[in-house]
Amino acid sequence: MKPTIGDVAAAAGVSRTSVSFAFNKPDRVAEATLERILAVASELGYVPDPVARSMSSGRTGAIGVLVPQALPSMVSNPLFAEFLAGVALTTESRELPILLVSPLQGSMERAVSGAAVDGFLTIGLEGFRPTVQMLDARRLPYVMVDSEPADGVACVNPDDVGGAYLAMRAVLDAGHRRIGILGIQSPPPHDWRNYTGTLARRMSGYARALAEFGIAIDDVPLVESEVSEESGVDATRELLEQDPALTAIISMSDICALGALEELSRRGLNVPEDVSVVGFDGIPEARWSRPALTTIAQDPIEKGRVSAALLVGLIDGTHTAAHLVLDTTLVAGESLAPPTR
Amino acid sequence: MKPTIGDVAAAAGVSRTSVSFAFNKPDRVAEATLERILAVASELGYVPDPVARSMSSGRTGAIGVLVPQALPSMVSNPLFAEFLAGVALTTESRELPILLVSPLQGSMERAVSGAAVDGFLTIGLEGFRPTVQMLDARRLPYVMVDSEPADGVACVNPDDVGGAYLAMRAVLDAGHRRIGILGIQSPPPHDWRNYTGTLARRMSGYARALAEFGIAIDDVPLVESEVSEESGVDATRELLEQDPALTAIISMSDICALGALEELSRRGLNVPEDVSVVGFDGIPEARWSRPALTTIAQDPIEKGRVSAALLVGLIDGTHTAAHLVLDTTLVAGESLAPPTR
DNA sequence: CTGAAAGCGCTTACAG
DNA sequence: CTGAAAGCGCTTACAG
Numbered sequence: 001m002k003p004t005i006g007d008v009a010a011a012a013g014v015s016r017t018s019v020s021f022a023f024n025k026p027d028r029v030a031e032a033t034l035e036r037i038l039a040v041a042s043e044l045g046y047v048p049d050p051v052a053r054s055m056s057s058g059r060t061g062a063i064g065v066l067v068p069q070a071l072p073s074m075v076s077n078p079l080f081a082e083f084l085a086g087v088a089l090t091t092e093s094r095e096l097p098i099l100l101v102s103p104l105q106g107s108m109e110r111a112v113s114g115a116a117v118d119g120f121l122t123i124g125l126e127g128f129r130p131t132v133q134m135l136d137a138r139r140l141p142y143v144m145v146d147s148e149p150a151d152g153v154a155c156v157n158p159d160d161v162g163g164a165y166l167a168m169r170a171v172l173d174a175g176h177r178r179i180g181i182l183g184i185q186s187p188p189p190h191d192w193r194n195y196t197g198t199l200a201r202r203m204s205g206y207a208r209a210l211a212e213f214g215i216a217i218d219d220v221p222l223v224e225s226e227v228s229e230e231s232g233v234d235a236t237r238e239l240l241e242q243d244p245a246l247t248a249i250i251s252m253s254d255i256c257a258l259g260a261l262e263e264l265s266r267r268g269l270n271v272p273e274d275v276s277v278v279g280f281d282g283i284p285e286a287r288w289s290r291p292a293l294t295t296i297a298q299d300p301i302e303k304g305r306v307s308a309a310l311l312v313g314l315i316d317g318t319h320t321a322a323h324l325v326l327d328t329t330l331v332a333g334e335s336l337a338p339p340t341r
Numbered sequence: 342m343k344p345t346i347g348d349v350a351a352a353a354g355v356s357r358t359s360v361s362f363a364f365n366k367p368d369r370v371a372e373a374t375l376e377r378i379l380a381v382a383s384e385l386g387y388v389p390d391p392v393a394r395s396m397s398s399g400r401t402g403a404i405g406v407l408v409p410q411a412l413p414s415m416v417s418n419p420l421f422a423e424f425l426a427g428v429a430l431t432t433e434s435r436e437l438p439i440l441l442v443s444p445l446q447g448s449m450e451r452a453v454s455g456a457a458v459d460g461f462l463t464i465g466l467e468g469f470r471p472t473v474q475m476l477d478a479r480r481l482p483y484v485m486v487d488s489e490p491a492d493g494v495a496c497v498n499p500d501d502v503g504g505a506y507l508a509m510r511a512v513l514d515a516g517h518r519r520i521g522i523l524g525i526q527s528p529p530p531h532d533w534r535n536y537t538g539t540l541a542r543r544m545s546g547y548a549r550a551l552a553e554f555g556i557a558i559d560d561v562p563l564v565e566s567e568v569s570e571e572s573g574v575d576a577t578r579e580l581l582e583q584d585p586a587l588t589a590i591i592s593m594s595d596i597c598a599l600g601a602l603e604e605l606s607r608r609g610l611n612v613p614e615d616v617s618v619v620g621f622d623g624i625p626e627a628r629w630s631r632p633a634l635t636t637i638a639q640d641p642i643e644k645g646r647v648s649a650a651l652l653v654g655l656i657d658g659t660h661t662a663a664h665l666v667l668d669t670t671l672v673a674g675e676s677l678a679p680p681t682r
Numbered sequence: 683c684t685g686a687a688a689g690c691g692c693t694t695a696c697a698g
Numbered sequence: 699c700t701g702a703a704a705g706c707g708c709t710t711a712c713a714g
Contacts, residue, residue, distance in 0.1 A: 002480045015701040045478045050457040052691035054392045056706050071429030081422050088412030098441040116391040137386045139343045356685040393707035
């Protein structure tokens with residue numbers, strides 16, 4: 001059987017208290033005793049049980065990253081991989097392992113309720129009421145990333161409004177007036193006016209820029225699409241049916257923008273000569289596409305680093321809940337130019 | 342304060358046993374009692390504490406993935422990301438969250454000793470004696486991936502010998518006789534004869550193919566290099582100094598092979614006309630390089646899936662330690678052709 | 683169907 | 699410097 005603290009105590013002829021001290025507060029034990037205990041412990045192959053330790057200390061020493069989808073698809077998403085790398089940047093120095101928590105049989109609540117962590121980082125937990133309630137029930141600090149800021153809860157978001165404004169402004173400044181928007185699918189009835197959080201903020205950024213040019217966003221054709229290249233292709237087709245004379249397409253995600261590039265090329269339309277395309281996110285693939293995508297970049301590594309730092313502060317009690325907004329920047333590719341038709 | 346099982350029991354007027362049953366074995370409690378307990382629990386916002394649960398059940402319900410380097414660099418490695426996705430494929434269905442365990446202040450032993458998991462998957466834990474000892478001390482099942490198989494411990498490896506043989510055979514069959522090897526840096530004194538595990542296996546595959554053509558591997562120039570593109574560049578330069586008439590370079594990693602491509606192009610040498618290059622691993626970048634790299638592909642997703650399945654079997658007691666070897670295949674790119682000089 | 687009690691393996695005031 | 703004892707929040711035979 002696995003040796004316990006009691007076995008070591010017995011073999012060394014001391015109390016369990018002393019064994020515990022030997023491992024955790026060595027200076028509270030006499031030199032000779034310390035050495036004896038350590039010798040016995042290593043001979044027996046004793047390692048303090050982490051669970052028992054958490055039980056009495058009240059700390060697990062791990063933080064949970066709650067992902068809204070099945071892990072396999074998340075992990076291969078470059079935006080998520082970089083976010084994780086950023087998280088690791090801060091947890092590494094704090095010696096906190098990361099627990100990847102994904103829905104159990106589709107249930108995020110079950111996943112949250114069973115995770116042995118000191119706090120959570122949630123990704124895109126937009127509108128998941130029961131999950132948020134479970135998070136609260138756990139009485140653990142958490143930081144919501146890519147969601148709708150709520151009172152009293154810590155949030156970290158990219159500057160969606162500012163980024164979207166930048167994107168639309170760039171298109172308008174280039175002279176475009178017949179613009180189409182590739183939206184992201186919202187719950188039925190699929191009306192962007194029901195957007196919340198990230199999507200709503202991006203729309204409001206677009207609207208603001210349009211308003212400066214006297215254009216009402218309601219007059220701009222918008223087609224919703226799932227976040228996949230294929231869906232982007234379909235949505236682009238639909239957009240062009242709604243207004244065949246479009247000179248620019250603004251997409252709420254790079255992935256869909258890539259689909260737009262594809263569909264345009266299939267139709268023999270040149271980018272940016274015939275139609276300009278601007279995306280959002282700044283995924284690596286956007287740089288390799290031909291033409292390279294003009295897009296709004298967020299910094300996922302920084303987002304991860306900052307979110308984790310905020311969570312650690314919450315756990316330590318050195319921070320209080322804050323709403324952080326991270327800069328977004330326009331990355332000029334080759335997919336935006338003045339209209340020619 | 343956070344409500345405990347005792348608070349619920351008191352409020353519902355039952356014993357803690359009944360509350361526990363209500364959550365874990367609902368059929369052992371009368372219908373009416375069950376409802377009352379659940380109602381009280383949800384009113385109080387009671388969630389069973391995962392740590393306490395692990396304490397008495399002896400299960401944490403998580404598996405640890407032990408990585409040998411700082412997490413930030415690992416996560417952005419596509420080979421690791423795909424491996425993780427594969428692991429998730431099997432843990433997801435078993436409802437096991439993944440704990441990412443990286444060295445704490447450089448100490449893998451500390452990381453292993455403190456991780457609350459039911460088992461470990463180790464990556465490339467080649468020659469880390471103390472870490473393996475700690476793994477044994479934890480008395481937890483573990484599976485070693487990309488290491489040297491040892492008696493009684495479960496291992497999963499790609500077919501390094503077979504893959505390396507394939508690579509060297511392809512080069513020899515194409516007619517090359519003046520071949521250089523881009524090795525991977527081993528501990529001082531940097532002699533490939535000290536290679537163990539993965540590296541030793543790859544070398545033996547090369548040696549076998551060479552032997553079939555009457556070439557002794559000792560007569561083949563080899564330069565060791567760190568696994569980075571820049572180091573690959575340097576090593577290639579050195580290799581060409583050792584034998585300027587080389588017609589083919591075989592690299593033990595794609596990353597370094599990419600460096601070779603770069604250095605060759607700088608020197609105005611065309612690939613594959615002047616010098617052929619063959620890599621190992623099959624990373625995605627190998628497909629985008631120009632020319633596309635001919636390489637030996639392993640399937641990291643499958644490797645992850647299989648390793649995790651083996652570990653889960655070990656944890657459940659339904660498997661015993663096994664040594665698994667996964668297929669590697671030659672992926673024909675454009676970087677290998679018959680020699681012209 | 684329900685409950686009293688022991689046990690999981692530690693940590694930590696508190697006394698001595 | 700050292701130890702007896704309580705406590706962390708659950709689960710689970712065992713009785714009733």
